[in-house]
Amino acid sequence: MKRNNGAYFLAVAVLILAFTFLLFNEVRIGNTIIPAGKDIRQGIDLKGGVYALLYPEKDDVTDSDLNAAKAVIESRLDNRNIFDKNVYVEPEKNRIVVEYPSKGGADQYDIDELGNIGSLTFREVDDKQRDSRGNYLPLDDKIILTGADVKSAKMAYYQGKYLVELEFEEEGSKIFSDATLRLKDQIIAIFMDKDLLSYPKVDEQITEGKCVITGSFTAKEASNLAGNIQAGALPFKMTAKQVNFISPTLGENAFDIAIKAGIISLLLIGLFMTIMYRLPGFLAFIAISALAIFQIDIISWAQIPLTLPGIAGIILSIGMGVDANVIIFERIKEEITSGKTVSTALELGFKRAFSAIIDSNITTLITGVVLYVMTSGPLKGFAVTLVLGILLSFFTAITVTRVLLKFTLSLGFGNKTWLYGAKRGA
Amino acid sequence: MFDFIKNRKIFFGISLFVIIAGIILTIMNGLVMDIQFEGGTIMQIQTYDKEYTSEEIEALVIDAIGKKPSSVQRLSSMESKESSILMIKFRKSDALKKEENDALLSAIKERFSFDNINASYETVEPFIGRELLNRGLLATLISSLLIFIYVWWRFSAMSGVPAAATALIALLHDAFVMLAFYAIFRLPINDTFIAAILTILGYSINDTIVIYDRVRENRILIRKSHNAELMNRSINQSLSRSINTTVTTLITIVVVYIFASIYNITSLKEFALPLIVGMIAGVYSTIFIAGPLWVMWKNRAEKKISSASATRKA
Numbered sequence: 164m165k166r167n168n169g170a171y172f173l174a175v176a177v178l179i180l181a182f183t184f185l186l187f188n189e190v191r192i193g194n195t196i197i198p199a200g201k202d203i204r205q206g207i208d209l210k211g212g213v214y215a216l217l218y219p220e221k222d223d224v225t226d227s228d229l230n231a232a233k234a235v236i237e238s239r240l241d242n243r244n245i246f247d248k249n250v251y252v253e254p255e256k257n258r259i260v261v262e263y264p265s266k267g268g269a270d271q272y273d274i275d276e277l278g279n280i281g282s283l284t285f286r287e288v289d290d291k292q293r294d295s296r297g298n299y300l301p302l303d304d305k306i307i308l309t310g311a312d313v314k315s316a317k318m319a320y321y322q323g324k325y326l327v328e329l330e331f332e333e334e335g336s337k338i339f340s341d342a343t344l345r346l347k348d349q350i351i352a353i354f355m356d357k358d359l360l361s362y363p364k365v366d367e368q369i370t371e372g373k374c375v376i377t378g379s380f381t382a383k384e385a386s387n388l389a390g391n392i393q394a395g396a397l398p399f400k401m402t403a404k405q406v407n408f409i410s411p412t413l414g415e416n417a418f419d420i421a422i423k424a425g426i427i428s429l430l431l432i433g434l435f436m437t438i439m440y441r442l443p444g445f446l447a448f449i450a451i452s453a454l455a456i457f458q459i460d461i462i463s464w465a466q467i468p469l470t471l472p473g474i475a476g477i478i479l480s481i482g483m484g485v486d487a488n489v490i491i492f493e494r495i496k497e498e499i500t501s502g503k504t505v506s507t508a509l510e511l512g513f514k515r516a517f518s519a520i521i522d523s524n525i526t527t528l529i530t531g532v533v534l535y536v537m538t539s540g541p542l543k544g545f546a547v548t549l550v551l552g553i554l555l556s557f558f559t560a561i562t563v564t565r566v567l568l569k570f571t572l573s574l575g576f577g578n579k580t581w582l583y584g585a586k587r588g589a
Numbered sequence: 590m591f592d593f594i595k596n597r598k599i600f601f602g603i604s605l606f607v608i609i610a611g612i613i614l615t616i617m618n619g620l621v622m623d624i625q626f627e628g629g630t631i632m633q634i635q636t637y638d639k640e641y642t643s644e645e646i647e648a649l650v651i652d653a654i655g656k657k658p659s660s661v662q663r664l665s666s667m668e669s670k671e672s673s674i675l676m677i678k679f680r681k682s683d684a685l686k687k688e689e690n691d692a693l694l695s696a697i698k699e700r701f702s703f704d705n706i707n708a709s710y711e712t713v714e715p716f717i718g719r720e721l722l723n724r725g726l727l728a729t730l731i732s733s734l735l736i737f738i739y740v741w742w743r744f745s746a747m748s749g750v751p752a753a754a755t756a757l758i759a760l761l762h763d764a765f766v767m768l769a770f771y772a773i774f775r776l777p778i779n780d781t782f783i784a785a786i787l788t789i790l791g792y793s794i795n796d797t798i799v800i801y802d803r804v805r806e807n808r809i810l811i812r813k814s815h816n817a818e819l820m821n822r823s824i825n826q827s828l829s830r831s832i833n834t835t836v837t838t839l840i841t842i843v844v845v846y847i848f849a850s851i852y853n854i855t856s857l858k859e860f861a862l863p864l865i866v867g868m869i870a871g872v873y874s875t876i877f878i879a880g881p882l883w884v885m886w887k888n889r890a891e892k893k894i895s896s897a898s899a900t901r902k903a
Contacts, residue, residue, distance in 0.1 A: 208856070216717065256720075274687075406687070407711040410635070417854045424848040428841040435837060471856055472784070478845055479864075482838035483792065489833045490799065497826075519802040522743055523795035529739065530732045530791030534784060537728040541856075542784050549788070 172570035175563055179453045182460050200460040206470035208541045209418045211411025212264035215274050218257065221399040226254045232401060233259055234390025236277050238355065241387070249468075253539075259401065260539070265408070278401030279356075283310030283392065287342075288352045288362070298359045299352050307342045307351060308335050316392035318385040319375070325385035327376040329392065336372025344368040353392065361388055421474040428478055429455060432485055440492040442582040446567040447488040447560070454484050454559040458552055473544030480552020483527065487560035491516040492583075499583055506572055508583075513565055520561070524553050593824050593877065594817045594884050600877035604762060611769020620772055623779030626722040628715030629659070630679040630690070633855075634697060635707040641675075641700075650677060653696035654689045664853045674853060684712050725783030729764070732790050733757060740794070746805045751886040756797045759871075759879035763793045766870035767863050781856065785863035792838070793871030796831040797879045803827045816887045820880045828876070835872040839865065 186200035198204075207214060219232070229252045237250050240263060248263035261277065287305035294300055312335030317328045331339050342351065343365045352362040363376045380388070433448030440447070458477055462469060495512035499505065528550060535546035593600075624631055643661040650658050659680040663673055677693075679685060685693065694708060741753035764786050771778055803823040811819070846861035848854075 403687075404714050405712060405717055408709055410633075410707045410709045416852065417857070420848050420852045420854060421845070421857065424845045427848075428844040431840050431844065432837050435840065439833060471854070472781070472860060475845060475857060475860055478841045479788070479838065482841035483795075485837045486795065486834040489837060490830055493830045493833070515806075519799055522739075522798045522802065526736050526739060526794045526798065527791040529735045530787045533728050533732045533735070534787050537724050537731075538780065538784060542780060545784060 168566075168569045168573040171566045175566045179449075179456070179563075182453070182456050185460050186456055198463050198466075200456070200463045203459060203463040204466050204468045205418065206468035206473065206541055206544060207262050207264055208409050208470050209415070210264045211409050211415075212262065213274065214405075214407040214409075214540065215261045215277075215403045216405040217259045217261060217274075217278050217401040218404050219399050219401050224257060224399065226252070228399070229254060229257075229259060231390060231393060232399075234387055234393075235355070236261060236401075238360065238387050238391050239277055239358065258404075264411075274403045274406055278403065282356060283313070283360075284308070284354045285312075286352055286354060287346065288350055299350070299362060301352075301354045301357050301359075308338055310392070312338070313392055314372075316389045318382070318389040320382075324377065325380040325382050326378075327380070327385055327389045327392070329374050329376060331372040333372070336370075339372060339374075340368060340370045343374075353388075355391055360391055417471055418474075421471060421478075425455070425474065425478045425481075429481060432482065436485065436488065440488075440496075440583065442571065443488070443492050443495065443564070443568055446571070447485060447492070447564050449567065450488070450559040450563040451481055451485050453563060454552065454555055455481055457555050457559070458548065461551065461555075462548065467547060468544065469548075470541035470544035472541050473548045476545040476548030477552060480549050480556065484552060484556030484560055486523070487516075487520045487556060488564055490519050491560070491564070495583060505579075505583065509565075509568055509572065513561065517561075520557075524557065528553055591825060592821055594821055594881050597877070597881035597885075600873075600881070604766070604874070604878060607769050608762070608765045611765065611772045614772040615768075618772070618775065620768075621775050621777045622718075622722075623777035623782075624678065624680065624684075624711070624713050624718070625779035626718040628681045628684055628713050628718045630683070630685040630710065630712040632677045632685075632690075632693070632708060632710040634675045634677075634709075636673055636675055636701050646675065646677065649696060649700055650693060653693050654685070656683050656685075656689065659683065664855075681715055684714060685710075721780050722783075725780055728783065728787055729790070732787055733760065736760070736790065736794055740798070740801075744801050744805060746808055747801060747883070748887065748890075751883055751890070752801055755879045755882040755886060756794060756801070758882060759797055759874040760790050760793055762874045762878055763789050763867050763870040766874075767867045770866045771863070776862075779859070781859050782863050785860060785867060788864060789867030789871060793867065793874065796834060796872055796875035799830050799834070800824055800827045800875060800880060816884045816891075820884050824876060824880050831872060831875055835868055839868050842868065 182200075185197070189199040189202065190197040217236070219229070233250055233252050236259060237248070240248050240250070240261075245263045245265075248261070250259065250261050252259050261274070284301065284306050285308040286301055287307060288299040289302060289305070292300045292302065308331070312331050314330040314332045314335075315328075316330075319326050319328045346365050347368065348365065350362050350364050353360045361376060361378070363378065376388070429448075429452060432451065433445070436444035436447050438444070455477065458480070462473075491512050494516045495508045498508035498511045503511065531546050531550040531553065535543060535550065538546060641663075643663060646661045647658060650656065650661070656679065658677045660676075660678045662676040662678075664676060675697075690710060690712070694710075697708075737753045737757050740756045741749040744752035767782075767786060767789065770776075771782070800823055803826055804819060807819055807823050807826075811822075842861050842864045845857060846865060849857035849861055
């Protein structure tokens with residue numbers, strides 16, 4: 164019996180220490196980096212940035228149209244060096260959501276430009292004509308083909324490399340054949356409006372209108388390039404019907420303050436629990452701190468952006484998580500009062516409280532899930548942290564607390580009833 | 590042992606008073622809808638210039654874009670004693686288009702001689718707002734239904750339907766109290782408020798479940814007691830459980846609210862306040878409303894059965 168308690172205690176202690184370590188340190192495994200908990204990804208309501216809803220100016224837009232448009236918008240943002248962005252399609256609402264961090268100034272006003280139709284062109288380039296970043300400039304008199312000539316562009320995977328398979332329409336194939344003959348060993352650059360997408364070198368004449376573009380593409384790069392070429396351009400204009408901009412400083416302060424609020428809440432709860440339930444209360448405080456640490460680490464690893472309501476969700480789930488402990492400890496107190504030994508009371512406490520804990524947590528989970536499905540933007544973060552917190556609290560409130568309690572009991576001094584705030588036979 | 594059932598009329602009365610006050614005010618004044626549901630624009634600017642009045646800014650706005658803002662507020666900001674936050678709101682049809690937005694920002698930039706303006710703005714078109722509102726209401730409906738089904742299933746020992754129904758009534762009570770609070774104090778309703786209602790729906794049911802769980806258990810232990818005694822005993826036994834679970838969660842939310850108020854983080858403030866109201870309403874409805882209602886329901890149901898069998902005998 165004693166050995167078991169010790170082993171479980173060790174396991175739990177190691178777990179808590181490990182997660183605490185990972186809160187402040189990142190870990191490298193092979194090529195992947197597991198970020199530290201404290202380096203959690205912040206949502207734009209904290210980092211500052213743009214949140215916009217783009218609607219198509221055309222009726223009967225299909226889902227694949229929207230997806231093609233999404234790829235175009237993403238590469239337009241890429242071309243403006245905005246990489247940490249979140250662009251996604253909401254097909255049932257017939258719109259595209261665009262989020263990206265921004266410090267203000269020029270970028271956020273260009274939202275409408277993102278929705279412009281634009282045009283895709285294949286052009287010859289002049290080696291000497293480049294812009295400040297070393298990219299080829301689109302020359303007006305060197306257009307070979309346009310997006311209209313493209314039949315299809317698909318991403319493919321062949322012999323360990325990602326590439327783009329390109330096919331031109333009949334007319335375009337002929338023009339392409341002439342061009343590739345003339346421009347052998349030279350570059351045909353692909354532009355979206357004035358932005359350079361790709362600059363493949365012509366290896367040989369292509370007469371059938373089918374070719375591949377190879378290079379050191381990642382899967383995403385190949386997919387984006389294919390998507391851009393396939394779309395040609397945006398098939399229809401999109402306009403922004405809602406644009407929110409959050410200044411980073413207003414967000415920054417909010418983050419620090421929310422963290423402070425969280426820490427103070429934690430300490431106050433610890434105080435309350437220790438006063439009300441003495442020893443178990445204090446152990447519950449340890450368990451609940453572990454809950455917060457686990458949550459932060461997991462959210463950081465999953466790279467889910469943490470929003471302000473998300474922080475509120477963590478804080479709230481701490482409060483709710485400790486409820487399970489209240490239920491258990493009240494039960495233990497009752498059992499001790501009715502004359503049971505401490506160790507029996509502990510067993511009964513955990514066992515009998517179980518059904519109430521399950522029921523109350525499941526109902527909160529139900530609303531958490533409904534919230535997640537039906538909200539959008541920063542509020543989704545709240546649903547995520549709340550649900551995650553409650554799921555984790557099953558573990559911390561029950562298992563962790565129980566292991567800690569049984570361990571202290573086995574150490575010998577845990578037997579005094581006053582440690583539990585109860586008087587036998589009262 | 591306090592008799593919750595006998596004194597139930599007082600408790601019902603208090604709740605009804607608050608809710609009816611809310612309803613009357615809603616009918617009289619309407620509910621204040623935030624721009625998120627109605628549509629409109631909110632612009633927040635952080636300024637270090639102490640010398641400005643709301644009237645002056647209002648005039649500046651009219652001058653710059655020809656629209657009158659629905660409100661101009663000045664909020665203090667704690668992290669720097671010198672700065673304040675200027676909040677300009679436009680309602681519904683006055684929502685700013687992009688050109689107006691830009692024009693206003695440059696007018697403000699000029700007035701305060703900023704090099705870099707520290708502004709946040711949010712514009713919502715009314716149709717998006719309406720969609721959000723509908724979604725919020727739908728979410729509330731779905732949650733209520735799911736919770737009802739769950740409680741019905743788990744508490745069949747308390748005759749599923751009365752248990753689920755009274756629990757649901759207690760929840761709706763909490764939602765109405767939250768709405769009444771907002772109506773009385775004319776606070777704007779937005780999707781954060783809806784999220785708060787959903788959270789309270791999921792949370793407030795917890796204390797009710799704590800008591801019903803005890804009833805479920807006592808039913809087996811104390812076979813012969815009738816409904817009122819069973820419920821009274823269960824409530825009294827669960828009193829510290831109910832109160833303490835609410836206190837721990839309240840601590841967290843009150844701390845968040847205090848911090849949000851001091852530092853003027855509107856979004857957190859708007860989130861924490863309805864939660865606080867909802868939680869207090871929640872513990873009240875659990876202890877004083879749900880239990881007594883269940884007793885009344887069961888008693889009436891049993892009376893019907895016994896009178897039915899009496900007439901059959903006769």
